Amino acid sequence: MGESEESLRTKGVDVTVHAKPVAQIAAMPRPKTIGETHSLIKFCVDPATDLILGAALHTVDAQELVNLVALAMRASVTATELKDGIWTHPSTTEALNEVLAGPGR
Numbered sequence: 001m002g003e004s005e006e007s008l009r010t011k012g013v014d015v016t017v018h019a020k021p022v023a024q025i026a027a028m029p030r031p032k033t034i035g036e037t038h039s040l041i042k043f044c045v046d047p048a049t050d051l052i053l054g055a056a057l058h059t060v061d062a063q064e065l066v067n068l069v070a071l072a073m074r075a076s077v078t079a080t081e082l083k084d085g086i087w088t089h090p091s092t093t094e095a096l097n098e099v100l101a102g103p104g105r
Contacts, residue, residue, distance in 0.1 A: 001054065001055050001057075001066065001069065001070055001073070002044070002052065002053050002054030002055060002073055003044065003053055003054040004044070004054055004056070005017055005042070005044050005054070007054075008044055008053060008054065013046075013053070014046070014047055014048070015044045015045065015046065015047070015053060016044075016045045016046075016047045017042060017043070017044055017045070018042070018043045018045060018079070018099055018100050018102055018103075019040060019041065019042035019043070019056075019099070019102075020040070020041060020042075020095075020098065020099045020102055021037075021039070021040050022036075022037050022038075022039040022040060022041065022058075022059045022095075023037035023038070025041070025095050025098050025099065026098065027089075027094035027095055027097065027098050028059070028092060028094065028095050029090060030060065030061060030090065030092070031059060031060050031061075034060065036059075036060040039058040039059040039060070040056065040058050040059070041055075041056070041057055041058070041059055041065075041095055041099045042055065042056040042057075042058075042099075043055050043079060043099065043100060045079045045100075049078070050078040050079050050080050051073075051076060051078060051079070052069065052072060052073050052077075052078075052079055052082075055069050055073075057069065059092065059095075061092040062092070064091055064092040064093055065092055065093060065095070065096075068093060069082075079100050080100070082096045082100055083096060083097055083100035083101050084097075085097070
């Protein structure tokens with residue numbers, strides 16, 4: 001949703017990318033339990049405003065994330081605000097804490 005990293009970079013937009021393979025996200029046990037860890041969660045963030053410009057939510061139970069991230073983008077919720085949220089356990093939303101806390105590139 002939003003714009004892809006490739007699209008943003010092609011336009012010359014400065015972007016910080018926060019991405020993590022689902023297999024490495026400790027807060028997401030369900031993909032490991034059902035053997036569906038071959039996926040990725042990725043956010044493209046404007047380094048100046050901390051707003052989310054795009055997200056790729058390739059994971060089992062992504063439906064838990066799609067509407068939340070879309071709402072955050074429409075309401076100008078920052079990546080830091082999502083990272084610092086307290087999310088239901090166990091849920092896919094807990095990945096926001098871990099993925100957005102990681103180093104960007």
